[in-house]
Amino acid sequence: MPMLSGASTDFLIAITYDHDTVSLILASVLLTVFVVVFCIACFRISRKAGFSAFISSFMFIPGVNILILILLGFFKWPAEKELAAYRKKYGPLEKKKDEYDNLPxxxxxxxxxxxxxxxxxxxGWPEKYKEF
Structure with missing residues (x-):
């Protein structure tokens, strides 16, 4: 590349070795990974609890996410209501006996x-000791 008279090559070095750009790209990738993992976790928790998966979208609204955590933590989940109805109808689940229950x-x-x-x-208890 021909050099122009009086032109400086310092801007090329600044662009090539700009650590702010690398940091910004790395932070963006890490933030994206965190948001995706957080979104999947919230989605799965709300589904397992018996709520609509739509409830997990509220976790990204500041202030509302605290209310959602209180809802998930202290209110009775639909899955718990279903289990209570099942136990009321059929009784508690009994442990199945197996061949290891009566072993010493x-x-x-x-x-x-x-x-x-x-x-x-x-x-190895009780260990056998050699007699001298």
Missing amino acids: VCVKCQTPIPPGVKNCVSC
């Missing part, structure tokens, strides 16, 4: 000990 457990680590095994398979 290790005193040290509370792991079930299978029949025919003398030492705990998890921690």
Whole structure:
């Protein structure tokens, strides 16, 4: 590139090594990632709670987001109402019995000990000591 008389190349160095531009791009990417993750989390929480997914859009309005958090934290969720109605109709859920319920457990680590095994398979208790 031909140099013009009296022209300075300092502006090229300033444009090439401008740290403010790199910082701005990095901050924009990180902010975008944060907003997307926050939006997905709010969407999933509101859906699992039984509310409309539209409620998650209110989390971006200052002041209203505090009210939404209070709503989610202290009011009864539609999913809880549905579970209470199910338990009222069918009774509480019972734990299914399995083959490990009646096994003896290790005193040290509370792991079930299978029949025919003398030492705990998890921690080895009681350890066998060699006699001298």
